[in-house]
Amino acid sequence: MLHDLFYKAKNHFKTSKPFVLYRKPSESTVNGVFQKDDVLHYVEDFSKTGFIFAPFNTDDRIVLLQSDEKHEAEYIASESIKDLASLSVVQDDAQKEFHINLVHKAIEAIENAGVKKVVLSRKLEVGTRKSAFTLFDALLASYSNAFCYLWYHPKVGLWLGATPEILLRTENKQLKTMSLAGTKKVEEGKAPVWGTKELEEQKLVTDYIVAALESSVDNLTISETESVRAGSLWHLRTSVSGRLATYNLKEIIAALHPTPAVCGLPKAQAKAFILENENYAREYYTGFLGELNFKEENFRSSNRRNRENQAYKTVKNTTSLYVNLRCMQLKDKKALVYVGGGITHESDPEKEWEETVAKSNTMLKVVL
Numbered sequence: 626m627l628h629d630l631f632y633k634a635k636n637h638f639k640t641s642k643p644f645v646l647y648r649k650p651s652e653s654t655v656n657g658v659f660q661k662d663d664v665l666h667y668v669e670d671f672s673k674t675g676f677i678f679a680p681f682n683t684d685d686r687i688v689l690l691q692s693d694e695k696h697e698a699e700y701i702a703s704e705s706i707k708d709l710a711s712l713s714v715v716q717d718d719a720q721k722e723f724h725i726n727l728v729h730k731a732i733e734a735i736e737n738a739g740v741k742k743v744v745l746s747r748k749l750e751v752g753t754r755k756s757a758f759t760l761f762d763a764l765l766a767s768y769s770n771a772f773c774y775l776w777y778h779p780k781v782g783l784w785l786g787a788t789p790e791i792l793l794r795t796e797n798k799q800l801k802t803m804s805l806a807g808t809k810k811v812e813e814g815k816a817p818v819w820g821t822k823e824l825e826e827q828k829l830v831t832d833y834i835v836a837a838l839e840s841s842v843d844n845l846t847i848s849e850t851e852s853v854r855a856g857s858l859w860h861l862r863t864s865v866s867g868r869l870a871t872y873n874l875k876e877i878i879a880a881l882h883p884t885p886a887v888c889g890l891p892k893a894q895a896k897a898f899i900l901e902n903e904n905y906a907r908e909y910y911t912g913f914l915g916e917l918n919f920k921e922e923n924f925r926s927s928n929r930r931n932r933e934n935q936a937y938k939t940v941k942n943t944t945s946l947y948v949n950l951r952c953m954q955l956k957d958k959k960a961l962v963y964v965g966g967g968i969t970h971e972s973d974p975e976k977e978w979e980e981t982v983a984k985s986n987t988m989l990k991v992v993l
């Protein structure tokens with residue numbers, strides 16, 4: 626039962642032991658991975674099994690939560706959670722001015738320094754008395770097609786999120802990823818109409834992913850681009866899939882992360898711009914998280930005529946990683962909410978600010 630899973634996680638939290646609770650997009654199972662001690666393990670070569678939590682900056686190390694115990698429970702919507710109200714958050718004028726100046730600076734770098742796209746972000750803080758578990762429950766209730774999680778390590782912190790973006794999924798050598806970018810607010814009853822700015826910035830991401838995978842993935846298939854809804858926002862999404870020539874996760878992740886959906890193009894220049902000009906550390910925001918090398922058992926039976934019923938087992942190696950977006954960190958009774966957006970030569974600074982405000986509502990709706 627979900628109650629028992631939460632109870633177990635709460636005990637882990639009280640005794641300062643690492644755990645993660647998560648539900649994959651459009652699934653009803655809530656999974657729990659529990660580590661028995663508070664050792665901080667790191668990913669070395671992506672060969673181990675566990676739940677990983679990676680920062681934006683690839684110079685920093687990736688945390689591996691060891692899967693000493695795993696439990697799961699079915700999510701049943703709780704009656705107590707009402708539809709989320711629309712929000713009015715007091716605007717932070719200083720942050721707005723800083724962000725708009727930052728966007729201007731990026732547009733200058735795009736016009737003069739050969740940068741094509743850079744994703745700029747900020748962190749906002751709001752007080753909250755709600756517990757991490759209440760917030761996670763609200764995420765589960767509100768965002769059924771997102772990857773919802775609550776992650777804790779006493780030596781790292783407490784993070785929650787509801788992300789719409791897959792970094793990659795592998796099932797043995799079969800690989801799936803996506804290019805997700807471009808943002809529009811949902812107007813109920815209306816289909817989104819995309820402008821060239823969004824179409825171009827999303828295509829940059831698709832082209833980058835295809836180029837990054839081309840040499841190591843066979844039968845690369847690229848879907849049509851479609852509009853997908855994430856809470857009260859629309860995004861553009863193209864799915865990319867294929868078969869890995871050799872199973873080398875380290876190489877594939879290094880080729881993909883950080884994609885221009887969260888960093889920019891060219892990658893090194895955009896990353897340098899971000900690290901130099903955003904006035905805070907992203908930490909795990911725009912990093913990635915999820916299951917690494919989980920074993921999935923499949924039972925198949927072949928009942929040919931009246932022969933003996935042979936059941937046999939195949940074991941699949943699966944990895945499911947998500948980009949850490951629409952997320953927050955809980956610290957000292959405060960929610961630190963992280964939001965950003967892609968800047969191109971067509972960006973309007975005021976609109977870019979508004980886009981970050983709209984994205985912040987995904988978390989603020991459950992916090993406030």
Ligand SMILES: C=C(O[C@@H]1C=C(C(=O)O)C=C[C@H]1O)C(=O)O
Pocket residue numbers: 744746790805806807808860886887950951963964965966967968984
């Ligand atoms: C950077 C964020 O989102 C990313 C940027 C988007 C954009 O620029 O339109 C859209 C989806 C994500 O790829 C965020 O949510 O903070």
